[in-house]
Amino acid sequence: MNKRLIKKMLKKKEQFNGFVYADGNNGGDFIKIENMKNGTISLKSGSCCITSIDAIVPVEFLTAILSDKMLEHNGDINSIIDSFGWSKEYKDNLKSKVQTF
Numbered sequence: 001m002n003k004r005l006i007k008k009m010l011k012k013k014e015q016f017n018g019f020v021y022a023d024g025n026n027g028g029d030f031i032k033i034e035n036m037k038n039g040t041i042s043l044k045s046g047s048c049c050i051t052s053i054d055a056i057v058p059v060e061f062l063t064a065i066l067s068d069k070m071l072e073h074n075g076d077i078n079s080i081i082d083s084f085g086w087s088k089e090y091k092d093n094l095k096s097k098v099q100t101f
Contacts, residue, residue: 033062 018035028049034042036056043062044054073079078095086094 018037020033021030023030025048029047030045032042032044036042040056040058041062042056045052069080070077073083077098077100081091081094081098084091
């Protein structure tokens with residue numbers, strides 16, 4: 001195999017090996033999480049093209065934020081979305097993407 005193909009395959013594997021990147025809002029909102037393998041993660045997130053966090057944090061930092069918000073809204077993701085100051089149309093669009101398991 002050529003070096004370029006090997007590099008491409010390794011990069012693709014890395015995307016799912018302790019690394020998550022996703023964006024929405026036409027790329028304006030994003031999250032990047034990388035497992036640092038010592039109980040910490042590299043966390044980078046932004047909204048409306050403005051980075052709000054770029055730090056290495058303990059995993060508990062992120063799970064506590066999510067748990068706190070879920071408890072505040074009785075586990076209702078749609079209620080959390082409704083709590084943000086976005087237009088009704090935009091919130092309804094986001095809520096239509098929610099799937100719970």
